[in-house]
Amino acid sequence: MKKEFVVIGLGRFGGSIVKELIDLEADVMAIDISPERVDEYAPIATQAVVADTTDESVLRSLGIRNFEHVIVAIGENIQSSILTTLMLKEIGVPKITVKAQNDYHAKVLQKIGADNVVHPERDMGIRIANNMVSNNILDYLELSDEYSIAEIKASDKLVGFTLIDLDIRAKYGVNIVAIKRGKQILVSPQAIEKIQLEDILIVIGSDKDIHSFEKKALH
Template identity: 65%
Template sequence: MKKSYAVIGLGRFGGSICKELSREGKEVLALDSDEDKVNEFKEIASDAVIADATDEAALKELGFRNIDHVIVAIGDNIHASILTTLILKELGIKRLTVKAQNDYHEKVLNKIGADEIVHPERDMGKRIAHSIISSNVLDYLELSDEYSVVEIKAGEKMAERTLQDLDIRAKYGCNVVAIKRGKEINVSPMATEEIEFNDILIVIGADKDISRFEKDLVIDDE
């Protein structure tokens, strides 16, 4: 079944995640109390609504109970962020990622049960969006507007197959530049190298090619 996502707070950080999830073809509900921001995302997200995230009745009416993963990216209002997180926990959201403003905010979010806490000054929206889509994507680094390096944990689709079997370069235009296995790292692995379950592959390529590679060999391994 296709996962559904919601992004609450459409500032620079939340907007970046919303755009990237939408670009990856995910079903995204975008929510903000600012009408101008919501209008900006009407053509990007699956649905964009004006609402107060601290209003439990409004979140229920919007069907938040049925959303698999909610990202709380509220700006400078720490009180609203904490209250929204509490409400979402009470609604039984399966996974909750929350933006923290500072260490104190993070401590409170930890205590009330946020599943993942992120600091936008340390984490790019694109990087987080990829980790949200699949827990097998461990890290994501932009080299330019079109090229990136991604660190991927091998799941069942890749395990016990060689790089030659997977034919990643020919099929997806990506290059596996290294394989990490425990404390060992194999730089420029041979085509005959067999991948083991939980190996970490360092892959470089164009964003569009990496996206195809993730969809075919990574995302469904969760």
């Protein structure tokens, strides 16, 4: 069976989610209060609807509670985002993911029961900043306030050494969970695996330890 989603708010963030879910062969109901945006996504989404999602009766009439996951991607209107999330909780939607505009908005969403709160602008800012600060850090994904996953290009200093030689976990407190080697991905690489030129190390650890590893081991 295809997975079924509802995406509320068809701005850049919500629209990109609709397109990606459709590409992944999911069923998607796309909702926005703007007829122009709904018209734009009508040819893409499984179903596209103009609706005010702060109205509980409207949500019920659309059968939203029958969908397994609703994404609230409403842009600037924080009040509508909060009210929509409340209404979705009221009617018993199993899983709700909501885009937060700022930390205050996120705290309110968490208090009213959002299952997952995302900060796309903040997260993208963090990734871009880390990429700009270091030529070795290719990508950066926050797991929490203190822990992240990073893709780091192996420097010449590491090439030819095995993971056991480098003893990165003991020295720097980070774990290499995978190695990207061209089109190949080595998941949970063995201790005897030698680092090769152009390898990309996927490491997990605290932000402090990742940056320490990047500065001390790669320069």
